[in-house]
Amino acid sequence: MNVATTDSIVIQWQARGDVTMGIHDIPYGAGNPGTLNPVTLEITQDAKTETRHLGPDDTIVMALPSTGDLVIQMTGDNQSERLRYIRFVARRFHKDSMKDRQITISPPGAFQDRIGFTRHIHGDTLVSEGPVKADRWTDTDQIANVSDSSGNDVIVTHAGVTSTISSGGVPSNAFNGKPVNGWWNLRRLLTPEEKADQTKIPKSLTIYITIKRR
Amino acid sequence: MSIKNIKTVILVMFENRSFDNMLGHLKYEGIMPDARGLESDLQHNGYENLYNGHEYAPFPCPQDQELSNDLPHEYNYVATQLAIDDGPPPVAQMTGFVEAYASENNGIPGPQPDPLSFYSSKQVPMTSFLARTFSPCDNWFCPVPTSTQPNRTVAFCGHTEIYETKTQIIPATNNLFDWMNKHHITWTLYHDALSFFLFYPDIWRTLDEGNVVRYDRFATDLKNGNHTQVMIVEPSYQDAPHLLFEHPNDNHPPVAVGWGEMFLRQIYLAVTANPDVWKETLMIVYYDEHCGFYDHVAPPLFDNAAAGNAIPPLPTKFTTLGPRIPAILVSPWIEPGKVQHDLYDHTSVLQLLTEIFTEMNEPYSAQVDYRAKNGIQSLSKAIVDTPTNLTPLAPPADPIFPQHNIGDPVALPPKGKMAEAFENTARDVLQSNPGLVDKHFPELNNWKQTVDLLRPGAAISGAPSMDT
Numbered sequence: 001m002n003v004a005t006t007d008s009i010v011i012q013w014q015a016r017g018d019v020t021m022g023i024h025d026i027p028y029g030a031g032n033p034g035t036l037n038p039v040t041l042e043i044t045q046d047a048k049t050e051t052r053h054l055g056p057d058d059t060i061v062m063a064l065p066s067t068g069d070l071v072i073q074m075t076g077d078n079q080s081e082r083l084r085y086i087r088f089v090a091r092r093f094h095k096d097s098m099k100d101r102q103i104t105i106s107p108p109g110a111f112q113d114r115i116g117f118t119r120h121i122h123g124d125t126l127v128s129e130g131p132v133k134a135d136r137w138t139d140t141d142q143i144a145n146v147s148d149s150s151g152n153d154v155i156v157t158h159a160g161v162t163s164t165i166s167s168g169g170v171p172s173n174a175f176n177g178k179p180v181n182g183w184w185n186l187r188r189l190l191t192p193e194e195k196a197d198q199t200k201i202p203k204s205l206t207i208y209i210t211i212k213r214r
Numbered sequence: 215m216s217i218k219n220i221k222t223v224i225l226v227m228f229e230n231r232s233f234d235n236m237l238g239h240l241k242y243e244g245i246m247p248d249a250r251g252l253e254s255d256l257q258h259n260g261y262e263n264l265y266n267g268h269e270y271a272p273f274p275c276p277q278d279q280e281l282s283n284d285l286p287h288e289y290n291y292v293a294t295q296l297a298i299d300d301g302p303p304p305v306a307q308m309t310g311f312v313e314a315y316a317s318e319n320n321g322i323p324g325p326q327p328d329p330l331s332f333y334s335s336k337q338v339p340m341t342s343f344l345a346r347t348f349s350p351c352d353n354w355f356c357p358v359p360t361s362t363q364p365n366r367t368v369a370f371c372g373h374t375e376i377y378e379t380k381t382q383i384i385p386a387t388n389n390l391f392d393w394m395n396k397h398h399i400t401w402t403l404y405h406d407a408l409s410f411f412l413f414y415p416d417i418w419r420t421l422d423e424g425n426v427v428r429y430d431r432f433a434t435d436l437k438n439g440n441h442t443q444v445m446i447v448e449p450s451y452q453d454a455p456h457l458l459f460e461h462p463n464d465n466h467p468p469v470a471v472g473w474g475e476m477f478l479r480q481i482y483l484a485v486t487a488n489p490d491v492w493k494e495t496l497m498i499v500y501y502d503e504h505c506g507f508y509d510h511v512a513p514p515l516f517d518n519a520a521a522g523n524a525i526p527p528l529p530t531k532f533t534t535l536g537p538r539i540p541a542i543l544v545s546p547w548i549e550p551g552k553v554q555h556d557l558y559d560h561t562s563v564l565q566l567l568t569e570i571f572t573e574m575n576e577p578y579s580a581q582v583d584y585r586a587k588n589g590i591q592s593l594s595k596a597i598v599d600t601p602t603n604l605t606p607l608a609p610p611a612d613p614i615f616p617q618h619n620i621g622d623p624v625a626l627p628p629k630g631k632m633a634e635a636f637e638n639t640a641r642d643v644l645q646s647n648p649g650l651v652d653k654h655f656p657e658l659n660n661w662k663q664t665v666d667l668l669r670p671g672a673a674i675s676g677a678p679s680m681d682t
Contacts, residue, residue, distance in 0.1 A: 002325070013682045026276040028325070029257075083325055085276070088682050093625070099682045100282045102324040114257075114269045118297065118309055132267030136325060184267060203299075203307045204264055 017092030116206025230505030285506030356536035472616030565592035
């Protein structure tokens with residue numbers, strides 16, 4: 001699941017046992033948790049709102065009823081991309097049952113990602129294709145541009161558009177406004193080095209996409 | 215020969231972690247740049263696991279914590295994880311870890327799927343300490359691309375007549391205990407809870423008559439010089455039947471690794487406590503298999519059928535070793551800080567034991583001999599002539615805070631094939647060999663009484679549950 005920094009997160013739960021919820025944020029990717037900006041979370045359940053501060057590498061722990069729903073609204077950081085771990089634990093007879101939810105929270109504007117598939121070979125062409133559908137972006141996210149990630153010209157077909165993405169990472173606007181999700185086909189010619197030594201053929205063929213968020 | 219300086223070999227096999235999961239940090243953090251761990255740029259080093267068109271990369275664990283579930287690692291999932299490209303030449307691409315995980319999680323792997331996580335040196339302080347102080351092996355693969363029971367069977371028999379983990383009678387032909395008895399090698403099996411070796415009815419009698427003791431005795435035996443030539447130390451297994459308040463320390467997910475780190479520190483302190491014992495000791499810390507955690511190094515092609523192993527039905531590709539596992543050699547007789555790059559698997563231990571403790575140089579078995587002739591080295595290659603670390607370094611003294619995990623409720627039926635198999639084995643041995651239970655595992659009687667009391671009935675429906 002992926003939301004914008006200004007979005008509300010709605011969670012419902014049903015449990016048997018004493019329920020606690022833990023919230024822990026880390027930078028999306030491989031960043032140091034201590035570098036995240038502190039944020040304020042307004043957690044609303046049963047029409048009551050509780051304000052909690054979440055510092056870098058902190059964990060908020062709350063006791064909850066066994067069944068319910070709540071809404072989490074964040075303020076204080078509109079810049080960093082963060083991954084929120086929400087862990088629900090039901091405890092009974094000194095034993096736990098738990099459920100984890102991961103949510104990426106992306107700032108407004110554009111962010112870059114990489115998409116692609118495991119490749120196969122047709123003659124002298126490397127082909128990677130399949131359906132793109134991931135938690136990483138929402139159905140309302142749109143493509144701003146695409147660019148090559150492999151140092152080769154790549155022919156890209158998606159959402160009724162076919163365009164050649166030139167090597168060197170220069171972004172192409174051919175897919176501007178198209179949705180990310182859907183069927184993609186990526187193709188490029190094998191290089192002479194790859195033809196001579198198939199072990200040099202990469203495992204996958206991918207491209208960069210820049211995504212516009214609302 | 216330098217290996218003859220070693221009089222005691224201690225085997226400590228943990229459960230279910232890949233090399234990159236536990237020791238990938240050695241390179242990532244620049245601790246041992248020579249180790250084939252993870253490069254610092256996790257996005258651009260060929261580590262990508264693509265699923266539904268999205269690229270997933272390894273990531274550092276935010277903290278050591280219990281996972282919500284075990285990871286898929288039966289043979290069919292391992293085939294997905296390895297993603298063998300038929301080539302030519304055929305090669306495991308190591309790109310299917312997220313796909314296998316998603317297939318067990320309703321197709322939703324989440325933004326940072328657990329299989330791609332790896333620990334920092336601070337999160338596994340003892341493992342990291344032993345690796346940098348002694349000698350990690352960065353080319354040690356589990357012997358078969360499948361789950362716990364077959365891999366452990368190869369580790370202690372040299373081959374496996376099963377290819378998956380489930381409730382079954384596992385043949386123990388050529389098992390290590392009978393081999394040691396045949397060669398008059400003294401041995402002790404230390405178990406922190408129920409022993410994995412109960413899965414092998416073939417060796418119940420050997421265990422009954424052998425030196426099988428609680429782990430509690432390990433430190434005092436070493437301190438008092440009551441050690442044997444081979445000492446096998448078993449952790450408390452996550453999947454074994456547990457009574458209340460017992461905690462597993464085998465590092466098997468979903469358990470957090472804090473308990474295992476504490477266990478490893480205890481073992482190291484015990485092994486190094488008596489200088490007269492330590493100066494003649496080699497301890498091997500290794501894992502049975504990777505559990506579905508990502509590793510970036512493709513296992514080499516290997517003819518498992520020719521090595522005498524059972525093969526799953528087609529179309530599963532079963533043509534390689536299993537993924538890499540963490541393994542560390544701890545001894546004065548290894549070069550400190552040296553990364554071992556030779557090709558090892560669990561039978562490298564059997565080769566070593568043969569070289570140390572027998573004079574005839576006969577192979578451990580035909581199957582181990584086949585492996586040796588097809589690239590699997592003996593650990594004797596890592597042994598040096600001059601000892602170092604005769605005064606061993608003290609381990610990290612910082613407190614380890616194990617994250618909560620006390621096992622599944624005894625009132626609940628077991629979850630997963632391995633836990634089911636463990637419980638069925640416990641019941642089997644209780645029924646058919648009560649003498650063995652009374653002598654070595656008396657706690658099983660208490661466990662059965664408790665289970666009989668709590669199951670079936672209201673207690674099962676009273677267990678905690680969580681849905682979001």
